[in-house]
Amino acid sequence: MITKTKISFLAIASVLFVSSCKIKDRTYLASDAVVPATFSGRSDSASMAALSYDKFFSDRQLVALLDTALQNNADVRIAYERVEAAAAGLLSARGALLPSFNVQMTGGSTRFGNYTMDGMGNATTPGVPFPIINDYFPGVSSSWEADVWGKLKNKKRASRMRYFATKAGADLVKTRLISEVAYRYYNLCALDEELSIIDTNIRLQTRALEIVKLQKEAGRATELAVKQCEAQLARTRGMEYRVKTDILTAENELNFLLGRYSVPVKRSGIKLEQADRITGIGVPAQLLQRRPDVVQAEMELAASNADVAAARAAFFPALTISATAGFNAYHTSVLFDPVSAAYAAMGGLVAPVFNKNLIKAGYNAAKAGNREAFAQYGKTVMNAVYEVSTNVGRIANLKAQYAQNVTAAAALDEAVAISGDLFIGGYANYLEIITAQRNAIEADLEVVQSKKNIMIGVVDLYRALGGR
Numbered sequence: 001m002i003t004k005t006k007i008s009f010l011a012i013a014s015v016l017f018v019s020s021c022k023i024k025d026r027t028y029l030a031s032d033a034v035v036p037a038t039f040s041g042r043s044d045s046a047s048m049a050a051l052s053y054d055k056f057f058s059d060r061q062l063v064a065l066l067d068t069a070l071q072n073n074a075d076v077r078i079a080y081e082r083v084e085a086a087a088a089g090l091l092s093a094r095g096a097l098l099p100s101f102n103v104q105m106t107g108g109s110t111r112f113g114n115y116t117m118d119g120m121g122n123a124t125t126p127g128v129p130f131p132i133i134n135d136y137f138p139g140v141s142s143s144w145e146a147d148v149w150g151k152l153k154n155k156k157r158a159s160r161m162r163y164f165a166t167k168a169g170a171d172l173v174k175t176r177l178i179s180e181v182a183y184r185y186y187n188l189c190a191l192d193e194e195l196s197i198i199d200t201n202i203r204l205q206t207r208a209l210e211i212v213k214l215q216k217e218a219g220r221a222t223e224l225a226v227k228q229c230e231a232q233l234a235r236t237r238g239m240e241y242r243v244k245t246d247i248l249t250a251e252n253e254l255n256f257l258l259g260r261y262s263v264p265v266k267r268s269g270i271k272l273e274q275a276d277r278i279t280g281i282g283v284p285a286q287l288l289q290r291r292p293d294v295v296q297a298e299m300e301l302a303a304s305n306a307d308v309a310a311a312r313a314a315f316f317p318a319l320t321i322s323a324t325a326g327f328n329a330y331h332t333s334v335l336f337d338p339v340s341a342a343y344a345a346m347g348g349l350v351a352p353v354f355n356k357n358l359i360k361a362g363y364n365a366a367k368a369g370n371r372e373a374f375a376q377y378g379k380t381v382m383n384a385v386y387e388v389s390t391n392v393g394r395i396a397n398l399k400a401q402y403a404q405n406v407t408a409a410a411a412l413d414e415a416v417a418i419s420g421d422l423f424i425g426g427y428a429n430y431l432e433i434i435t436a437q438r439n440a441i442e443a444d445l446e447v448v449q450s451k452k453n454i455m456i457g458v459v460d461l462y463r464a465l466g467g468r
Helices: 004-021 060-072 074-095 117-124 151-217 223-257 272-277 284-290 292-313 356-424 430-464
Strands: 100-111 132-146 318-327 341-350
Touching: 060 074, 060 151, 074 151, 151 223, 151 292, 151 356, 151 430, 223 430, 272 356, 272 430, 284 292, 284 356, 292 356, 356 430
Parallel strands: none
Antiparallel strands: 100 132, 132 318, 318 341
């Protein structure tokens, strides 16, 4: 039989439900973002990022360093501990959907005043201890919020998406670590080549200084020529110490990334054959699945959608069911007597009335978070596409620049030998020797920088495509 009270209760619940259903606004999804079909008109069927780092890099010394870094690097360990923390948060969100179940044992004593209703009643009730009454209750209790509107389910979904975002963040740390180790490795190899070039020029300049001194003794050169040659030799020796300092710094930086103290870094030198391993770059749609920062932004966007749905559900009435069962008595001798069995069950429907503005504020904040996450996702995707397009064109230009630098360096190295022969024969002066040597060493160092820049470009492209 439906009483007037039940009819009133259902009417209030219906009004609250209808008013809550009006809270509906647009949220943004990853599919709303615009992604180009190709990279500047280029679309390859496969992407080199599909190769793992140990398959992509042909230099075994570099691969060994990467293995060590991924095992020992502190940032990687921190990132994976964050994944564990996120997994704990997901477990907590799952638990919120289930009823709580507790075993409890309570006991207490109460002394009522003699001139009170309880005191006088207990004093005249047979079997009731007086004036101190004990109360014991061993039993179980349970409570459960029925997730009628999906609030808890959406909170769980938000936690799951943030767990995946944290995992993508760990992958992002791994990708960046691979690129940072490769950068410093190729920088070290380039510094080795620079040091070799400088050593070669020191020998050439030392020989030139000896010739100038002999020419001065023969009256064919001046003290000015000797001092100019000495100054150039001293400057080149200064470059040697600068490069040695840079090598020391680069080795320490690399060892830090590898999570170890100072250890000599084995290296094989720069091999431009690695640049020929650019087999394909795929299409932008593949970035959405491979690049960790894009995946992380997408998961954060999905989590923000779930936040909005959970905040919207807060406007609806919450149905809570609780129950207790056990034994209750004022004396332990009769505590587990069948007549001491006690139980209670209660259900409640709670709807916001005066705190609706507080809930609305939380809802508006969730919507703002969703819009922010969508903007961040679009920005991350756009940055990823631009990075790939930029690095593809950059590598092509660096290769062309390298070819020109090699041609120039070869010509200037020949000029050094020619200027020496001409000086000995009296057909050139010391300034021409100094100029030829200075131009040659600069050109040789530019060749090394070009080689290094090509390899840095290859690493940047591999990272931009989401390789790891």
